[in-house]
Amino acid sequence: MTDTTDLTLVTLKDVAREAGVSIATVDRVLHGRPGVRKVTVQRVEETIARLGFRPHAAAAELARGRSYRLCFVMPKSLNVFMAEIQENVLRERAWLTARRTLVDIVETDVFDPSALTETLEDVGRRYDGIAVVALDHPRVRAAIDDLVEAGVQVVTLVSDVPSSSRAHYVGIDNIAAGRTAGALIGRFVGDRKGKVAIVAGSMALSDHTDRFVGISRVMASDFPDLELMMPVEGRDDDATNQTLTARLLEETPDLVGIYNIGAGTAGIGTALSDAGRADDIVFVGHDLTVHTRRFLLIGLMDAVISQHPGREAHSALRVLQALVRKEPISPAREVIGIDIVIRENLP
Amino acid sequence: MTDTTDLTLVTLKDVAREAGVSIATVDRVLHGRPGVRKVTVQRVEETIARLGFRPHAAAAELARGRSYRLCFVMPKSLNVFMAEIQENVLRERAWLTARRTLVDIVETDVFDPSALTETLEDVGRRYDGIAVVALDHPRVRAAIDDLVEAGVQVVTLVSDVPSSSRAHYVGIDNIAAGRTAGALIGRFVGDRKGKVAIVAGSMALSDHTDRFVGISRVMASDFPDLELMMPVEGRDDDATNQTLTARLLEETPDLVGIYNIGAGTAGIGTALSDAGRADDIVFVGHDLTVHTRRFLLIGLMDAVISQHPGREAHSALRVLQALVRKEPISPAREVIGIDIVIRENLP
DNA sequence: CTGAAAGCGCTTACAG
DNA sequence: CTGAAAGCGCTTACAG
Numbered sequence: 001m002t003d004t005t006d007l008t009l010v011t012l013k014d015v016a017r018e019a020g021v022s023i024a025t026v027d028r029v030l031h032g033r034p035g036v037r038k039v040t041v042q043r044v045e046e047t048i049a050r051l052g053f054r055p056h057a058a059a060a061e062l063a064r065g066r067s068y069r070l071c072f073v074m075p076k077s078l079n080v081f082m083a084e085i086q087e088n089v090l091r092e093r094a095w096l097t098a099r100r101t102l103v104d105i106v107e108t109d110v111f112d113p114s115a116l117t118e119t120l121e122d123v124g125r126r127y128d129g130i131a132v133v134a135l136d137h138p139r140v141r142a143a144i145d146d147l148v149e150a151g152v153q154v155v156t157l158v159s160d161v162p163s164s165s166r167a168h169y170v171g172i173d174n175i176a177a178g179r180t181a182g183a184l185i186g187r188f189v190g191d192r193k194g195k196v197a198i199v200a201g202s203m204a205l206s207d208h209t210d211r212f213v214g215i216s217r218v219m220a221s222d223f224p225d226l227e228l229m230m231p232v233e234g235r236d237d238d239a240t241n242q243t244l245t246a247r248l249l250e251e252t253p254d255l256v257g258i259y260n261i262g263a264g265t266a267g268i269g270t271a272l273s274d275a276g277r278a279d280d281i282v283f284v285g286h287d288l289t290v291h292t293r294r295f296l297l298i299g300l301m302d303a304v305i306s307q308h309p310g311r312e313a314h315s316a317l318r319v320l321q322a323l324v325r326k327e328p329i330s331p332a333r334e335v336i337g338i339d340i341v342i343r344e345n346l347p
Numbered sequence: 348m349t350d351t352t353d354l355t356l357v358t359l360k361d362v363a364r365e366a367g368v369s370i371a372t373v374d375r376v377l378h379g380r381p382g383v384r385k386v387t388v389q390r391v392e393e394t395i396a397r398l399g400f401r402p403h404a405a406a407a408e409l410a411r412g413r414s415y416r417l418c419f420v421m422p423k424s425l426n427v428f429m430a431e432i433q434e435n436v437l438r439e440r441a442w443l444t445a446r447r448t449l450v451d452i453v454e455t456d457v458f459d460p461s462a463l464t465e466t467l468e469d470v471g472r473r474y475d476g477i478a479v480v481a482l483d484h485p486r487v488r489a490a491i492d493d494l495v496e497a498g499v500q501v502v503t504l505v506s507d508v509p510s511s512s513r514a515h516y517v518g519i520d521n522i523a524a525g526r527t528a529g530a531l532i533g534r535f536v537g538d539r540k541g542k543v544a545i546v547a548g549s550m551a552l553s554d555h556t557d558r559f560v561g562i563s564r565v566m567a568s569d570f571p572d573l574e575l576m577m578p579v580e581g582r583d584d585d586a587t588n589q590t591l592t593a594r595l596l597e598e599t600p601d602l603v604g605i606y607n608i609g610a611g612t613a614g615i616g617t618a619l620s621d622a623g624r625a626d627d628i629v630f631v632g633h634d635l636t637v638h639t640r641r642f643l644l645i646g647l648m649d650a651v652i653s654q655h656p657g658r659e660a661h662s663a664l665r666v667l668q669a670l671v672r673k674e675p676i677s678p679a680r681e682v683i684g685i686d687i688v689i690r691e692n693l694p
Numbered sequence: 695c696t697g698a699a700a701g702c703g704c705t706t707a708c709a710g
Numbered sequence: 711c712t713g714a715a716a717g718c719g720c721t722t723a724c725a726g
Contacts (some may be wrong), residue, residue, distance in 0.1 A: 384695060
């Protein structure tokens with residue numbers, strides 16, 4: 001048995017008595033506030049350590065008497081994945097309200113730097129913390145930096161702006177995600193030789209280019225028999241992707257695999273199915289939706305790379321809650337994994 | 348933009364004033380405590396709903412003025428996986444202390460029904476909540492039921508006792524885990540025919556039998572060219588597993604895959620490596636450790652099925668914290684996924 | 695069946 | 711530089 005923690009709950013008052021000061025002074029030391037002599041600070045710190053004092057979180061929260069406002073800045077045109085993040089955030093509202101934390105969701109055109117920048121400038125300062133699905137663009141970076149400068153806690157969500165001063169990124173490593181997709185395609189294709197097609201939303205999006213970088217690297221190093229084709233761009237649109245895929249199937253007799261880097265997976269699935277090529281082409285894409293779930297079940301898709309939207313929503317909320325309260329966050333705990341989903345481990 | 352939640356924070360006092368009663372009465376209605384006339388209850392409930400009142404969680408916690416004791420009952424002989432769960436629990440201690448929640452860890456022989464039962468009986472009632480790695484045995488079930496009867500909140504961890512009255516199971520669906528392992532082996536083997544060996548810890552453990560059931564089913568339905576061998580039992584021990592594997596390799600010329608259902612993966616890896624068969628045999632096992640991580644990196648293992656120990660520790664703590672406070676838990680949020688880890692998505 | 699009051703353990707002005 | 715006191719919004723006896 002590990003050392004039984006004893007039930008002696010030490011309070012501020014105990015520390016004050018032991019250290020021979022008032023509770024106000026202990027509080028000052030506890031939070032590193034100024035106006036306490038060095039000797040006193042030391043004496044109090046020693047007493048805190050000796051008694052193993054931990055302030056009661058609920059008491060502090062109540063006494064502080066303030067509330068917090070959080071905002072999620074999300075894409076206007078919601079795909080299923082983004083919608084799920086939203087739902088998860090909204091589902092936490094009651095819980096958050098009980099903790100005096102209010103959360104709004106603002107939709108904007110996150111792919112238009114001007115629109116996104118304006119939104120951030122407009123709504124930003126009305127909040128204590130912001131989670132934003134951010135395009136990596138100099139103006140967006142500047143807007144984020146301004147908010148941080150103004151004391152707003154900012155985390156990026158799903159899509160990062162690494163060069164900005166955001167406190168945290170909630171999302172996956174997209175290069176690794178691309179590598180993972182590539183490795184699965186390579187392994188599933190087996191001994192066959194041939195081409196692997198890439199369908200992207202837009203190569204202007206950093207998560208899409210990152211995934212392409214990932215699959216390119218793993219193909220080059222581990223699967224020399226497979227030839228990666230240049231990405232075609234379908235803007236994450238089902239109809240466009242269907243047309244593109246139909247053409248790819250027609251024009252590429254030795255096509256053995258397809259990797260959909262972005263959304264619009266349903267369109268590709270339809271084209272594959274229509275062409276009767278579901279069985280001989282390895283098809284891997286992103287994000288678990290009603291469509292990809294069905295495709296996995298019927299064997300049309302071989303694997304889905306997923307970043308758990310619920311987990312991302314919660315991580316963003318947890319991190320923002322800690323940040324606005326100046327509490328520490330443990331990054332290790334907030335790592336978002338790259339989930340591989342096949343028919344057998346469908347949640 | 349979703350409806351901006353307004354900052355008007357309604358308190359008990361507001362509700363009391365509006366409903367024309369005292370705050371004590373509102374509190375009674377809020378918690379469904381007896382001693383309030385039906386009419387009054389209705390009036391108060393209506394007011395609560397109308398004002399959208401949500402009690403301040405921190406205030407309630409402080410006023411309640413009580414602390415909670417939790418206990419994790421874990422296997423005495425710690426494998427890496429169990430050790431990681433423990434570490435994650437211990438790492439939360441400071442955070443939990445600030446929330447007046449104390450957590451102890453008790454180690455026992457969870458594979459011996461008598462020892463486990465005795466431990467549960469001995470330590471159980473000293474706690475408000477217990478997480479237990481439980482052998483599925485009638486005596487263990489009875490001990491759990493007794494604790495629940497006595498008002499202790501019990502969750503099972505990693506290994507479930509489904510027929511008991513435990514409030515929640517924190518762990519994966521092991522049949523699905525076995526199916527997943529089988530599907531990966533089948534896909535990775537490709538067009539080759541041959542045998543797949545199964546190494547288990549003990550077929551007396553329900554998680555091990557469940558996984559075997561899973562792989563058996565998927566092999567029968569999806570991979571008719573592969574023949575599943577009868578499980579050999581190595582008690583999760585490296586040395587034993589190494590010997591068993593060496594023998595399997597010698598005696599089975601057409602061996603194409605190995606599935607290690609339990610721990611002791613290092614022993615199997617050594618045997619494979621010694622025999623120079625790392626490349627032509629697909630090897631899948633469970634749980635991410637220093638060993639399996641290395642095996643993935645050097646290509647000795649093809650995939651690891653993992654149940655995130657950190658996630659399980661946190662889920663157990665979160666669920667227990669909610670249960671002892673009589674707060675609702677959302678099971679959907681607590682689902683532990685079956686993680687597929689290959690070299691490319693190693694965390 | 696209902697209410698007035700004390701108190702949980704902090705933080706926040708305010709006074710000195 | 712330090713302390714006394716009010717107050718955050720609940721819950722808990724206690725009184726009636």
